[in-house]
Amino acid sequence: MKRHFTMPLIVASAMLSACTDSPEMATDNTLQSSKKNSTHAELSVRQGGEWQGKEYVADGFEFESVESFTSPEQLTDHSYYLRYEGPGWENEQVGYRLYLDWRNGIDVFVKSTTDIILPQVGQDGYDSYHELSEWGGDALKVGKSVGLGALGRWVDDGVEHFKNVGATHWKLLQNGPEKSQFSVQYDNWNVADINADVETIYTIESGDPSTMVNVTTSQPLTNLVTGLVRHDNVAYIEKESEHWIMIATYGKQNLLGDDLDLGMALFVRKDDVAGQFEGPHDYLFQFKPATDYEYGFFASWPGHPAQPQNQQEFEAFMEQKLSALDASQ
Template sequence: MKYLIIILTLLANFSYAQNMTDISLFWKENPEQVTEIASEEGNLYSKLGHHGPAVENEFVAYRFYFDHKVAIDVYNKTKPQLELAEAAWYPTEEKQKEGWGADQYKAGSTVGLGGVRLWDGEKPVYLDPVTKRTARVRKEANISYMEMLSENVPYKGDSIDVLVRVTVFSGSREGKVEAFAFCDKPVQFLTGVNYHDGTKTKEGKDYVATWGLHPEDVAAFQLNIGAAVKYNPDDFAKTEKADKELRLISKPTHYLSTYITSACEKEENFKGMEDFISYLEGLEKVN
């Protein structure tokens, strides 16, 4: 029995150590965690903790804005650890001085980092208005994911449902973004990464990337951060540099996947854009 207890303890510790991911979704007035929240109006931005569902691994955290933007925002870390459960996206200044991460990124009205919208052939289409918007979070063996389902979105004279999911993995900096269109005819998705005045940008063969300071006033200290979308060029009809966004416009489809990643200058091996680009170009191609 003694050896059985030791083995079970070791297995439990091994399993815990392997799953360096977590989820977070709660009402601002009630800190109790839940796995699903829905709204017929489609806007719970001001009522939810960190404005929507969030997910993290040891390197970075992401959140969806629960409103018409459905943008993906980033929480950058300076050292590998899980922080959402205690920091709830907004660590104290004391915690940041101790090396905790912070909300360095500013998505604004854009897609943020890898957020998904529709493209009508001329311009972006928000996943809005809706008859219902639902946020879900799930934590499994060695991954965690969050998703947002927007129902009955007007698009080209039709009404479609769009699901966007972000999955993070233990031991991997990259998060996978998937978009599903539930409709008869294929659609064009729009994704990309936003930038600000003074931000460095780069368009590679299979990525779009930025590096620099974001005009964010939530973090105690401003830090240069890198952000990028890694993609399969065969999935996209064109790329363009628009005002505030490096855009990727997909070919007609019902499903699209990309990978997103971010890094902070206080992390080891990410002292500038050159390090970040070198890291991106060393990643495997997206299938």
């Protein structure tokens, strides 16, 4: 049985009060209505063009938000078909995105505002979010890793991403105001001649930068892993509670050029862990063979005044999060 729970509102005592000032933003109806929410999730598909090989070609970048989606076979990295390359989700403190292609990495949108910003991201030149703007930006270099908390399968001293999948389906389950949630279903994920269907459900709630992930597989997998991208010259942190173990990195791993530290944490249930080790690009947890798993992650950037402003506050939040997870057992 899946283990779902509702996280309590968690605010570290060292954090400052939330920012009430917002940057200038586009004033389309979608954005204005989304500002009423404290959380948001979306997926937007490019319109008015056609596929030329593995690239979607159109005059300009016009997108339509959808509530369900099945990836076309030709979709790959940099196909210019999905706005910021996959689904995004956020709350007042932070945002995330998932590459909905073979990479299956999770990236981080840091925010300097409490406003909902995702509906405007990628609307002004497709990938301008790689540069720091008034609202924040895409801060994480994912590269060949799983990013922050995505899934893979460990084979031959490396992580296999979703290169061989029969079909990928995305569905919006809930969109605010206090909780947003979506699912991604992977059919016939083939790794080392073993096929499995995998469903992931991502949930974010107001007041807590964490994303909770519930995973269901069609059969127990001995090589299922999740991880945290490994960058050089940053602090590695590990903490545990009665039921959970959390790993984190903190330091100069922010690509936006603002010289601010980026903190990222990944937490899993102790009972679900078969092993913990370093891969070529990630710090990894390997799950025990099962068909249901639950874990989570969060990111922290001091450019947002409601998030930890230094490593000491970041570690204090890690400890508070672990206490809240144990209390939710």
